[in-house]
Amino acid sequence: MGLIIWCVVFALVVLFAFAAVRISARRKEDEGLADAGFVILEFGRAFPMEAIRQLQNTADGKSVFVRLHDDKAGFMRNMGRHYACYLIEPGRARATDTVSGRGLRVQFLDAPHHDGIFEFASPSEAAEVALWLLGNYVAADHPGTADDGTRAQR
Numbered sequence: 001m002g003l004i005i006w007c008v009v010f011a012l013v014v015l016f017a018f019a020a021v022r023i024s025a026r027r028k029e030d031e032g033l034a035d036a037g038f039v040i041l042e043f044g045r046a047f048p049m050e051a052i053r054q055l056q057n058t059a060d061g062k063s064v065f066v067r068l069h070d071d072k073a074g075f076m077r078n079m080g081r082h083y084a085c086y087l088i089e090p091g092r093a094r095a096t097d098t099v100s101g102r103g104l105r106v107q108f109l110d111a112p113h114h115d116g117i118f119e120f121a122s123p124s125e126a127a128e129v130a131l132w133l134l135g136n137y138v139a140a141d142h143p144g145t146a147d148d149g150t151r152a153q154r
Contacts, residue, residue: 033057033061033062033063033064033076033078033083034057034061036055039055039064039066039076040052040055042076042083042085043066043074043076043085046085047074047085047087050068050069050070050072050074050087051068051069051070052066052067052068052069052074053067053068053069054066054067055067056120056125056128056129056132057120057121058118058119058120059102059119059120059121060119061078062077062078063075063076063077063078063118064076064077065118065129065132067132071135072087072088072089072090073088073093073132073133073135074086074087074088075088075108075114077114084114086108086111086114088108088133089110092108092109092110093106093107093108093109093133094106094107094109094133095107095129095130095133095134097126097130098117098119100119101123101126102119102120102121102122102123102125102126103117103118103119103120103126104117104118104120104126104129104130104133105117105118106118106133
């Protein structure tokens with residue numbers, strides 16, 4: 001009789017451990033790109049020489065736009081079982097607004113598989129990301145600017 005009780009207790013402990021591991025794994029998957037520290041570490045690992053200035057998550061939490069220190073932009077997307085980090089070269093992305101006003105339709109000229117519609121929590125967040133992409137585009141058009149933002153002498 002004692003052996004049966006110990007087997008039942010052991011089975012319950014194993015079942016509890018299995019459930020706890022599954023719940024914590026699901027919670028970790030759900031968190032994903034909502035954790036700013038995780039995004040900073042992963043993007044920094046992909047592009048170690050780029051200094052991150054600001055992050056902007058999409059409303060669904062599956063993508064993050066990254067503003068870099070030298071007025072460049074980056075992009076990180078959850079691709080299921082891995083994350084894709086992409087450095088947007090100046091002039092190589094186009095953005096238009098969506099009907100809702102809270103989103104952007106972004107076209108990456110060098111990586112068309114990342115093209116898509118990205119909805120943000122508010123129109124101001126979408127406008128901010130559009131300005132990052134526009135600033136990235138304008139920087140490519142004006143090579144006469146110095147690194148400190150002032151005009152180079154002619």
